Amino acid sequence: MAPDSAFVHLSIGLVLAADGRHAAAEAALRLALELDPADAEAITALAEAIAAWGRVEDAAELPALAARTDPRDASVHESIVRYVRGAASGWRSGR
DSSP: OOOTOOHHHHHHHHHHHHHHOOOOHHHHHHHHHOOOHHHHHHHHHHHHHHHHHHHHHHHHHHHHHHHHHHHHHHHHHHHHHHHHHHHTTTSSSSO
C-alpha cells in the first residue's frame, strides 16, 4: 500500500464506510484529506461517514466545502442533497 497516496486512503475509507465502520472510515478519509485537501470526493465521503455515525453537526460544514472545492462535480451536489435529507430525518442508516 502507498502510505502517501490520498487515493488509496480514500478508497479504504469508502470501503470502511460501506461496511458501517464509520470511525475507521473517518480516520482513513481524514488522512486522505491531509494528503490532498482539495479532494471533493474525500470531503463528501467524510461528511457522510461522520453524519452516518450520528455526528451530523460535526459534518455540517463539509458539504459546502466540497462544493467550493469542485463546484462542477455533480456527485458533490448529490452528496449535499443526501446530507441535507439525512440530517433532516435524523440520519438513519440505509438511506
